[in-house]
Amino acid sequence: MSRRTSLKDIAERVGVSTALVSYVINGQEKEKRVGKEVVKKIRAAAVELNYQPNQIARSLRRGSTKTIGLVVADIANPFFGNMARVIEDEANKQGYTVIFGSSDENSGKMGSLVDILINRQVDGFIIVPAEGTDLQIKVMQEKKIPLVLTDRYFMEVTTNYVVLDNFGATYDAISHLIEKGYKKIGMIAYKSNLIHMKERIRGYIEAMNNNNLGNEIRIEEVRNNHVGIDVEEAMSKLTAGERKINAILFATNALTISGLYCVQKLSLKIPEELAIIGFDGNEAFDFFYSPLTYIEQPIEEMGKEAVRVLIEQINGSTKIVHIKLRHTLIKRQSSL
């Protein structure tokens, strides 16, 4: 890779100091009173030599990289993939570049990911925090590293966040099922202390309680590293025996998909034997023989807001922003 042209090259060709070139390149020729002729020559040389500023040098000097670090659970998960896309576009619009990493919901991995990104001097972070990373986040917060959490947050740590109104979402979903006449409603969620899960479960419970169905509450919590077998076990448990349910709410996209595989296996009739509500959109929901009712998240808004808030923060704002966005319940055949 032959050396790229630098400010110095232009300076030499035009016969001036690098300072002047820098001023012109950065559009400060007025304030710094650079001569008209010289400005022209510098511009011409820059074009001719195809000058592109070295962002690394610039970053070192300016102390800002115009880069944001994005940490999600798994970029291959469509929910996070879509979010990443929105964030990418929005960041680009504002002149920022995105570096990403997947934590796999693992606190250790998230820690080293964050370290790497800090060493690369990202200007700020958008993070989907893994379980047990409250301390990590707190430390970042104390170091005044600009930071926005999304999808989830920690009650004990005061940070910016942009999340779904998870309680409202599941409350609404359960209310809809009840309205349709279902009473024996179960739920499959992750075993997790993360707030989004707690809130989704709370929405379910309160909706049940408020409709005098408190004693019908049946929640199965599965391990996120054994989704396949755990969901299978949970489904068998819930759909058999005395207290067999006739409707179910899944707490995430992945859980819904896993649940659908079980439904196939157990050849349950949807919605006759079991009504279903899923989480997030997914093409698979459309092609399931009984198209799924699901809770749609405003991914686009979420990503955009996250970037907006983060950049405000990077630009020095110190106010803490909490944003809860509303879902949309897409009603279809699986909950008729």
Next chain:
Amino acid sequence: MSRRTSLKDIAERVGVSTALVSYVINGQEKEKRVGKEVVKKIRAAAVELNYQPNQIARSLRRGSTKTIGLVVADIANPFFGNMARVIEDEANKQGYTVIFGSSDENSGKMGSLVDILINRQVDGFIIVPAEGTDLQIKVMQEKKIPLVLTDRYFMEVTTNYVVLDNFGATYDAISHLIEKGYKKIGMIAYKSNLIHMKERIRGYIEAMNNNNLGNEIRIEEVRNNHVGIDVEEAMSKLTAGERKINAILFATNALTISGLYCVQKLSLKIPEELAIIGFDGNEAFDFFYSPLTYIEQPIEEMGKEAVRVLIEQINGSTKIVHIKLRHTLIKRQSSL
């Protein structure tokens, strides 16, 4: 953000020059004969002050950022999302970080994306090139920028690439359909000059010809920015009239999904009225009432190989590598 600790801080605390600290931090205490006591003190101070090297400064000095630029069509597309994930993991293993961007199959966007990444001094690129970017790629190649193309490549530009044996994949798929007794087989592909599309189409044509079905060949090419309506039109055309087909091959994941929506709309019986073969895996294929036969791509291998080849290139290898990987045909009900 209070200033982070630098080499200088450690040097001052221990009472030595920054050079020594740098040597120790980089594990060169042997070659550079640093005193045992001093090494200990420096190590202790580094830990105590929680020293983390500033990668920006390091990059500037070393002329290498340990960063790779990944340009895909759209990170929100599961195929590319999965690939990104594999690349991320593999790159991390080798000490590299990934910066990504989505081109939307748009040559202009790809150009500016590449420019941005070059200015950020990425050490090399993994690119899924958009149509009409052969010149861009050629220029990069001439500038000796380490580079691996994937998913597609250009016949006219000699670069490294890691792709699917697209011809073999569709040839195999069509052969399977013919074996199953289907003769009136159509195909829906993108209108594109990109090699992967050409090869997929060529595989279809040759398989048809080699089975004396040359006069049954029916290809519909749709615009990638109007997938919805174009596929609908193509499907109506192919599945009606005199020469109505009884089997179809889709050239990509997105096309398959679009096609399935049409199948729902036209309420075609699969596979009785129409056998289907899709491209790439997708959960939706599993839940379609007649689970889809599809061409599975070795995404993991593809991503891993791309990273491997790129890093070889970054490390100075000048040999050009061409890798074609084999698909797996997952046979299921939709082509029985």
Next chain:
DNA sequence: AAATTAAGCTTAATCGTTTAAGCCATCAAG
């Protein structure tokens, strides 16, 4: 005519690391 202001430029430090080159002991060998 002296003093001030403005225009147009250069110098040099700086960001945090890396690394070639050199300095100064100490010690062994001749």
Next chain:
DNA sequence: CTTGATGGCTTAAACGATTAAGCTTAATTT
């Protein structure tokens, strides 16, 4: 007692861009 290693350290330049401060010369003001 000189020479040459060897060990253990420092100096300072370099990477490429930014920017405060200062230096000329010419023009304007008093």
